[in-house]
Amino acid sequence: MFVVTGDGDGLSIGGNHLLHVLRRNVDVTILLFNNRIYGLTKGQYSPTSELGKVTKSTPMGSADRPLSPCVFALAAGATYVARTVDRSIGHMEETLKRASRHKGAAFVEILQNCNVYNDLAWNVLYDKDSKTQFELRLEHGKPITWGPGDDRRGLVLEGLKPKVVKTKDVPESALWVHDETDRATATLLAQLWAPEYPIPLGTLLSQEGETTYEGILVQQEQKAISDRGPGDIAKLLMSGETWKIG
Ligand SMILES: Cc1ncc(C[n+]2csc(CCOP(=O)(O)OP(=O)(O)O)c2C)c(N)n1
Numbered sequence: 001m002f003v004v005t006g007d008g009d010g011l012s013i014g015g016n017h018l019l020h021v022l023r024r025n026v027d028v029t030i031l032l033f034n035n036r037i038y039g040l041t042k043g044q045y046s047p048t049s050e051l052g053k054v055t056k057s058t059p060m061g062s063a064d065r066p067l068s069p070c071v072f073a074l075a076a077g078a079t080y081v082a083r084t085v086d087r088s089i090g091h092m093e094e095t096l097k098r099a100s101r102h103k104g105a106a107f108v109e110i111l112q113n114c115n116v117y118n119d120l121a122w123n124v125l126y127d128k129d130s131k132t133q134f135e136l137r138l139e140h141g142k143p144i145t146w147g148p149g150d151d152r153r154g155l156v157l158e159g160l161k162p163k164v165v166k167t168k169d170v171p172e173s174a175l176w177v178h179d180e181t182d183r184a185t186a187t188l189l190a191q192l193w194a195p196e197y198p199i200p201l202g203t204l205l206s207q208e209g210e211t212t213y214e215g216i217l218v219q220q221e222q223k224a225i226s227d228r229g230p231g232d233i234a235k236l237l238m239s240g241e242t243w244k245i246g
């Protein structure tokens with residue numbers, strides 16, 4: 001089952017529901033289209049709008065610090081978390097296929113343009129030059145690197161602090177290797193942003209084989225039936241104290 005939501009619906013208006021569907025590991029695939037604005041209601045700021053964003057509801061600039069949807073999903077306990085971008089169709093297709101195959105709560109943030117109320121919302125990943133400079137495609141088990149061959153960059157971890165290096169300046173063994181089964185390092189990656197860091201795209205976390213909400217309920221139902229036999233609603237309603245009215 002797919003749930004399609006936006007940055008306003010998913011993180012503000014229905015933020016409570018998103019939190020609990022993720023922590024319960026309900027078997028759904030959630031696509032959060034993040035255009036950093038309330039589009040449908042014509043351009044109010046959202047929980048992902050940048051600090052100082054001027055909109056109809058923030059004429060002097062937003063005073064709110066923006067939230068990262070992927071950091072939220074990781075903190076809430078989603079068992080699959082990924083990020084993709086609307087203009088990279090192939091990457092989006094690959095990411096959605098993986099997310100839909102996941103058993104449990106899969107969360108995909110799709111960076112999306114709103115050409116009416118927030119045009120070029122993700123220009124950092126649309127503009128050819130800055131895309132080369134900042135787009136990082138994650139691959140499980142591979143060193144984290146990005147950028148053109150002659151000026152390729154990489155990340156190393158100094159304790160818990162990611163540091164950008166030129167790949168030619170360090171041995172390959174020094175580079176941070178992406179482990180998509182690790183929630184802690186996925187959270188570090190989800191926090192990275194341009195211009196200080198690259199913008200990670202792809203699967204941040206994938207934890208397979210976790211129990212799901214539905215799985216636990218089915219087990220409970222089977223146990224109740226095997227312990228007590230099939231239920232009887234009429235009997236249940238007439239059990240305990242009953243009253244006759246009138
Ligand atoms: C409970 C509730 N409050 C307010 C609304 C009105 N409303 C509909 S869409 C929307 C904004 C949605 O923004 P977002 O989720 O970012 O989606 P976008 O339109 O940008 O794709 C609002 C406030 C609503 N439908 N339901």
Ligand SMILES: [Mg+2]
Nearest residue numbers: 006007035037
């Ligand atoms: Mg929106």
